[in-house]
Amino acid sequence: MVDTSTVTEMVAERRPPDLRRGLLGWLHTNLFNTPFNGVVTLITLALLAMVLWPTLQWAVFQADWLGDSREACSGKGACWVFISARFESIVYGFYPNSARWRVDLVFLLMAVLVAWLVIPRLPAKRWVGLFALVGFPVVAFFLLVGGSFGLEHVPTRDWGGVMLTLTIATVGIVGSLPIGVVLALGRRSQMPLVRGFCVVFIEFWRGVPLITVLFMASVMLPLFVPTQVEFDKLLRALVGIMFFWSAYMAEVVRGGLQAIPSGQEEAAKAMGMGYWQRMGLIVLPQALKLVIPGIVNTFIALFKDTSLVLIIGLFDLLAIIRAGLTDSDWLGFATEGYVFAALVFWVFCFSMSRYSQYIERRLHTGHRN
Template structure:
């Protein structure tokens, strides 16, 4: 057995451990990784500080937070008392105070369902997802509208504020995605009649402004249904928003379908799979994964466009804040109201954007470099 060689010379000096971890490591690697970049970073921070400091001073340092009347505001900074004094109206609109627990219940259920489906390690996601698609809408309908199981009926004309914004956004998102997928598949169909109907539908709804769609849904839709069928204003707006955004969603999904190589579907066809099995198990999962950014971008645009329901007499979050500004007791506080509305919209839109990025990283299988 050969003898093992023993090193007798000194080992050469090695580089120190990588310190580019944590906050300080990220700063060194991205902002201060050289003299020029360090100078540019300091200059940008100085400009941001010079520009943002007055905003911070107005919104936080000199702001008034406590109180219930206009007299509680000193006038030196933002008067957030306007928001706190009208908080219930901003959240619930004109919903009866005795029944607002029903709105809170629906909000809590929606938050729990989103959290359950978003956290990876929680079990029974299939059943929770099925309940979110089938059971939750029925429960929310009964609780919010009332008139069943001894609950007081609350007509949709009394809905408003944040609850109305979330209702329109959630219904529009849940309704436009599956309808958009069906339209995208129909536009790629080999049957001329199906393809023609889908093309006309998509191009028509994409060719008119959403404001026009809301007017049509509010004024013209009742003319095409029997007189004994009653469509309230909110339902008409929901139908118009779903149709409008499903056309945009169809084009997003169609882009994903065209990105999938034909060999995928041909291989599934060679295995004897039918059309719907090929689409549901092979093609659509890959296509939807590729167009997650486009889908979420459409969701964000839909959420922001919920403020347009004001033109048909529905008071969403922004409309409720604007109506509060006409109160003689709160004249002159438009800036606070609009800043608060912008912040609320930004929170929801930014949350959707960040979650979509998480989904992209989780489903990444090498399609992107």
């Protein structure tokens, strides 16, 4: 206990607590808590207004939205008529009009699966996730390619636009993660042959630009296979993209594996668990949780690099927009086209980033040695 008889000085008075709540309280706490911060806030707001107001005038207030030809564009602001007039080709590419309902069905099924897996309280997530990984690709393949069940065959050279971008990104993401996990485990293996193969595979694909990989897959690969064997161009690009990004994914996962203390695996080994039990039940779940930001960052980079398939003659979202700009009826609207493409890429990448942050918060359980 403190002897109060020895206290001879009064405690200095303190400022009363700030009882402001709501918007004013937030502004005072975060933006105007000191005179210097208040000045910096005002200067920043002024600079943002100088930049954002002309942009909003061009993109929204003075923009042209309705019409079906360039005559509907006044020239004062952005001409979004270019996007609306070519919207179907931007979404479907050269897919036949009579079969586009199949693309819509695949989009709808994908949206339902993603929403089911993202919304926390929906039941049977394990079965839905299994169907998303195994069943959905099969259903999407038969719907998009056709040639069976009475469906018209649509060759992949007629695919394009948003549907092609999502196809490449989805296959690349779903394929690169498990391959990367296997490569990361192989690189840490005690078997010299397995470890050496994984090291060579990872370092080779990480040391080659993706453009070179796509060129090799499109131009060089047919030279090394028998003439009677024909590989689809899109399939070659998908294999190249999966192998390329699986090498980067392997290094991300390997970083997570190295962050797990050796005591975790030693304790599992002492309990009599085999190698795959230790990895699948103890080590890998913790390692993957630690490297969620790195995994999602790789997914985002993969999604953005889908635009590189333009160089091998595949018309993804960006390529379709560039092709539309060569139309003599729409010359001079490159800015609108590229802004729309950038907005589409941003929406998908931002959604992945925000969902990864939600997963991090939900799985944050601390870390013990």
